[in-house]
Amino acid sequence: MMKDMEKRLNKIFDETTEEELSLFKKAAEIIKAEGLVAFPTETVYGLGANALNENAVKKIYEAKGRPSDNPLILHVSGIEMAESLVHINETAKLLMNKFWPGPLSLVLKAKDIIPLSTRGGLSTAAIRMPDNRIALEIIRISNLPIAAPSANKSGRPSPTDAKTVRDDIGDSVELVIDGGKTLVGLESTVLDITGENPILLRPGAISKEEIEAVLNVTVLFSQDENIIKRSPGVRYRHYAPNIPLMLSDVENASKYASGKKWAWIGISEPKGTPNIKIIFLNTNEYAKELFRVLREIETTKVEVIIAEKPEQKGIGLALTDRLIKAAGN
Ligand code: AMP
Ligand code: MG
Numbered sequence: 001m002m003k004d005m006e007k008r009l010n011k012i013f014d015e016t017t018e019e020e021l022s023l024f025k026k027a028a029e030i031i032k033a034e035g036l037v038a039f040p041t042e043t044v045y046g047l048g049a050n051a052l053n054e055n056a057v058k059k060i061y062e063a064k065g066r067p068s069d070n071p072l073i074l075h076v077s078g079i080e081m082a083e084s085l086v087h088i089n090e091t092a093k094l095l096m097n098k099f100w101p102g103p104l105s106l107v108l109k110a111k112d113i114i115p116l117s118t119r120g121g122l123s124t125a126a127i128r129m130p131d132n133r134i135a136l137e138i139i140r141i142s143n144l145p146i147a148a149p150s151a152n153k154s155g156r157p158s159p160t161d162a163k164t165v166r167d168d169i170g171d172s173v174e175l176v177i178d179g180g181k182t183l184v185g186l187e188s189t190v191l192d193i194t195g196e197n198p199i200l201l202r203p204g205a206i207s208k209e210e211i212e213a214v215l216n217v218t219v220l221f222s223q224d225e226n227i228i229k230r231s232p233g234v235r236y237r238h239y240a241p242n243i244p245l246m247l248s249d250v251e252n253a254s255k256y257a258s259g260k261k262w263a264w265i266g267i268s269e270p271k272g273t274p275n276i277k278i279i280f281l282n283t284n285e286y287a288k289e290l291f292r293v294l295r296e297i298e299t300t301k302v303e304v305i306i307a308e309k310p311e312q313k314g315i316g317l318a319l320t321d322r323l324i325k326a327a328g329n
Helices: 003-014 018-032 054-064 079-083 090-099 133-142 162-172 208-215 225-230 253-257 283-298 315-326
Strands: 037-040 045-050 073-075 104-109 124-128 189-192 199-202 245-248 262-266 276-279 304-308
Touching (some): 003 133, 018 037, 018 133, 037 133, 045 054, 045 162, 054 162, 090 104, 283 304, 283 315
Parallel strands (some): 245 304, 262 304
Antiparallel strands (some): 037 045, 104 124, 189 199
């Protein structure tokens, strides 16, 4: 492992109190015994299980109602653990050194140790090192890679706090660890680096531009059928609130509402008078709060959510991706 990463991790782990340590040990025991634990990462809450154990992984798919061909991301506590799972190339090394721990999942050729059920039957697997002390501690203590998709029922908005996890899938997990609200609020960037040019399979907090700056090559991002086929999860309906959602600019907001009770979410004041108005400080806050706010609006009498189309740069691209999916397009 890189020396500076090691130092940083030691500093992170120093913060863990005795009381927390016993909780994390309990979580690790559950993981080792094929059980499920929900825990925070910096992106959203994850539903974790031993990624190397088919029985454990099966429980994730059952709890979420997730299609079995939608592969899971393996969460690791460092580069050595990653090396035991996938074939690491030069591109991977550069990206890991720059962005790990962080919200970047890398798709690489899988080693046989990863069961096919974890990787949806594919020859590749996605791995990432989360930038969250609790997540890292559980992986480190269990000394196992943890498969952890978002801790929600398949198709629902991802949970960004522990209460939402309990409400959604609390019955299926042995332990939910509360680490407060997640920092990013959107799932990780997924990047396939098995071919000549990296392919962005899912936008996230680590942007295409940041990746290109490190690699000095063009990152492909396309809605092209062939690319969509490579990331099975992208096909399925996602992040969907129970109320219809539409993207709009400020000018047309009330027009889209067309007389229905409407909620506005965005960073600007809309034209017209929404029944509920949620204005975020900036695009980062919009991303961070989106999933929570969608679930909150569901509990009201609003009939349609009109969401401001974010700026098309940085986290705005990932946010737009989630909003388009929430709109069912
Ligand atoms: P989630 O667990 O809900 O964050 O979803 C994981 C995402 O990573 C899905 O969009 C998957 O399709 C994608 N993914 C995981 N493993 C692979 C893989 N081996 N190849 C392509 N995409 C993957
Ligand atoms: Mg998910």
